[in-house]
Amino acid sequence: MTNYILKDESASYYECGFSCDSQIFIRLGNEAFYITDGRYTIEAKEALKDAEVIEADTNLLKSANSLLKDTKIKEILYDPKEWSVYEFEKLKDNLNIKFTPKENFLQIKRIIKTDKEIELLKKAVKLGADRFEQYAKRLTTLLDKDERYLYFEAYDILSTHGENQISFEPIIALDQNSAKPHAHPTSHRLKEDSFILFDAGVKYQRYCSDRTRCTSFNPNLNFEKKQYFKNKKKQKIYDIVLKAQEEAIKAIRPGIKAKEIDKIARDVIENAGYGKYFVHSTGHGVGLDIHEEPYISKTSETLIDENMIFTIEPGIYLEGEFGVRIEDMVRVTKDGVEVL
């Protein structure tokens, strides 16, 4: 079908090279329309060559509804995850058009990365890896500072003092706070030997990187994957998670199902006796969105194919103690996998 409607920022950027936080994009065969409000029309008109920019009079849904009313189309594709019940009612009000739902169709469209996208994602990963190195050095100077201070320093380095965008709010979690997989920074302070979990990414021309490393504080700390902990339990848990990640990565190739990859990571952790402490999926696609198709979960039937790019990030979280997660982005190659 060549008619579809969307409002997601990444999808819009993929379709027409522009996006803002107040938009509806409509493609009707060879024609494209970009509806926005008065705050963004200047930028939209500057950026858009192949779509007609429409400044919404009162609201965007009404403008989209009017535009669709004036066409002769019979059917249009939409993503039911994109529209609220309220918006969808307004959008299709009084229209004699069949709205065909297809979940995530705009992410699925982007699931195989083009050569250009792979290049941008590799640059994002390289930039991100460099920032991890810089942050490791910075951390050695931040003894006694709290997580909130550390968070700000991470944002400073990741964004190059505001020059580039970050993929998401970085997670910097110390000691027992690292057992919360999406911890928020607290007043907990960095001490000698503190356990450190750092999950962060940057954008390069809108494409995201995503990485997680764990280490412990000492004057020579680094974010290499091979880590040495004084504490035996930390070392044991770390090595289990690392093995889970390595085994899962080794299995990746075109033709495997996403849930089979998840199972390999999960089995390593389960066999070590920590299955119930691995409380999330093994990975997710990364591109214009930090989380997108394919999802590497227990239930995903998605067939993995060449040039999909996603994370592998098993974890073990021990409440009140610490949590370990190790995450890298990988690209599926013709007959295997490349760690980015």
Add this chain to the structure above:
Amino acid sequence: MTNYILKDESASYYECGFSCDSQIFIRLGNEAFYITDGRYTIEAKEALKDAEVIEADTNLLKSANSLLKDTKIKEILYDPKEWSVYEFEKLKDNLNIKFTPKENFLQIKRIIKTDKEIELLKKAVKLGADRFEQYAKRLTTLLDKDERYLYFEAYDILSTHGENQISFEPIIALDQNSAKPHAHPTSHRLKEDSFILFDAGVKYQRYCSDRTRCTSFNPNLNFEKKQYFKNKKKQKIYDIVLKAQEEAIKAIRPGIKAKEIDKIARDVIENAGYGKYFVHSTGHGVGLDIHEEPYISKTSETLIDENMIFTIEPGIYLEGEFGVRIEDMVRVTKDGVEVL
């Protein structure tokens, strides 16, 4: 009705004192349930005393659906703006319960601020005003830096180097970039006499502040409301916007309609010949959300009442030249208004 379901973070915090980005809150008469995933159960259980925390097995919607299936309720309230078409289908799948839509009912519940909320909002505004002063001083040292650098410095000051949350990503826009009401920072540099628009806010115990000021670069620049521009056109436009803001504020009292306030600001700008360059609403409520009820727009029939708190922020945007917006938060008093 005493049964309702929600997933919005601010609404959840208002209801039970806790929120995270993966949650469904259900109140059934005297019982309350907080459904979340494995990443957040530790924090949720620590924080919640009056709601039962349920860790979702596979997904939150399925857990909510099962929970509702096991009850004997006949009807439940929901906000159709809160749920995607996809989520709503999963939520009510196979249930014999009437889902009653009520738009924004959770914001409307919070539209009149309590004494405690007023206190917190006043503290947020005071903290924000202090940060404006600090930022003005910092700007005098940042000649030749670009907007992205200025943005980062703003974030540093607003967040006290990461110690407190900000209300939204601050807008720091120079010269012609200020004509874009929601400008993103660019490589445009701060020069002698540059026009400067700064729109920013901070949070105090989760309550937001919001303020906008305009000035021009000089070694003594400040963000006072009275501003002197060398350029006559800038002065003229600035004074029109200031008059629009002052007239609108003067008219605020219990019993006036939101759209009447909007009209007063709009009339000042229209009578000065710049009506078509005022491209947004006059204001919005502020509380746990940076944008919430009441909306001070052309069409809002909302009756203004004591202890509502909202912004008044008219603007004039001249494409390719500059844009002026002046914004303050106000509280409606028993018989008038207090500028916060």
